[in-house]
Amino acid sequence: MQCIFIGVGEAFDERHPNTSLLARAGGAGMLLDCGFTAAAAYFRHAPEPDSLRAVYISHFHGDHFCGLPYLLARFKEEGRTRPLAVIGRRDIQGKVERLLKLSYRSVLETPSFRLDFHEAGSETALDVAGFRLRFAPSAHSQPCLAVRVEADGASLFYSGDGRPTAETLALAQSAGLVAHEAYHLDRDVPGHGTVDGALDFARQADAQAVALVHIERGLRRNGRERILNRMERAGDLRALLPVSGDTVDIP
Ligand SMILES: [Zn+2]
Ligand SMILES: [Zn+2]
Numbered sequence: 349m350q351c352i353f354i355g356v357g358e359a360f361d362e363r364h365p366n367t368s369l370l371a372r373a374g375g376a377g378m379l380l381d382c383g384f385t386a387a388a389a390y391f392r393h394a395p396e397p398d399s400l401r402a403v404y405i406s407h408f409h410g411d412h413f414c415g416l417p418y419l420l421a422r423f424k425e426e427g428r429t430r431p432l433a434v435i436g437r438r439d440i441q442g443k444v445e446r447l448l449k450l451s452y453r454s455v456l457e458t459p460s461f462r463l464d465f466h467e468a469g470s471e472t473a474l475d476v477a478g479f480r481l482r483f484a485p486s487a488h489s490q491p492c493l494a495v496r497v498e499a500d501g502a503s504l505f506y507s508g509d510g511r512p513t514a515e516t517l518a519l520a521q522s523a524g525l526v527a528h529e530a531y532h533l534d535r536d537v538p539g540h541g542t543v544d545g546a547l548d549f550a551r552q553a554d555a556q557a558v559a560l561v562h563i564e565r566g567l568r569r570n571g572r573e574r575i576l577n578r579m580e581r582a583g584d585l586r587a588l589l590p591v592s593g594d595t596v597d598i599p
Contacts, residue, residue: 353527401476550585
């Protein structure tokens with residue numbers, strides 16, 4: 349399995365598209381989150397945009413969800429016919445349909461391709477397009493589900509937004525790659541993770557590598573050295589600070 353970092357930014361970073369990951373296996377793609385600035389970056393960095401088979405939405409903040417009108421309307425405009433699975437928390441279908449009604453009604457009213465909705469929950473395991481998905485709640489300002497994606501014997505954990513919980517730690521066990529939000533450096537503030545916390549989390553999960561994403565824009569701009577210092581102290585753990593377009597092969 350391959351992971352392409354479509355975006356690595358937080359909500360309002362003007363330089364880095366919203367955090368969004370593309371998992372690829374067996375010629376199929378699964379997009380993890382699609383925020384308002386991630387959708388354009390998807391078409392910039394996805395090797396074969398039309399090979400996308402599914403989109404997972406971790407929660408309904410705009411920087412994770414509001415790129416869907418762009419993505420779906422562009423697919424329709426380009427004549428897509430292959431169905432697309434859309435996976436997310438309770439009421440994913442209702443929320444996506446409301447968003448489309450307000451923006452591009454024609455995607456719903458005269459569709460060129462079918463949307464297949466799947467509701468995710470902590471007790472759910474889903475098999476979609478050759479990927480197995482499982483979920484666990486993080487600690488964020490609105491309910492958010494971290495996800496574990498498995499294909500070809502490889503595993504990718506993505507936190508979505510929020511601090512780690514016992515459930516997300518269990519979900520991330522022995523993952524080939526943990527992509528964790530690290531909004532703050534070390535300030536323990538409710539609702540978001542930290543660089544230190546993400547490194548500790550990956551170590552505790554016995555992951556093979558960790559990628560830090562969704563870093564607060566001021567910290568990313570002015571605190572790069574401090575972040576790299578923390579990463580150097582991660583010991584045997586492979587720690588990455590990816591940018592848009594970076595690709596990681598997950599063993
Ligand atoms: Zn966010
Ligand atoms: Zn959020």
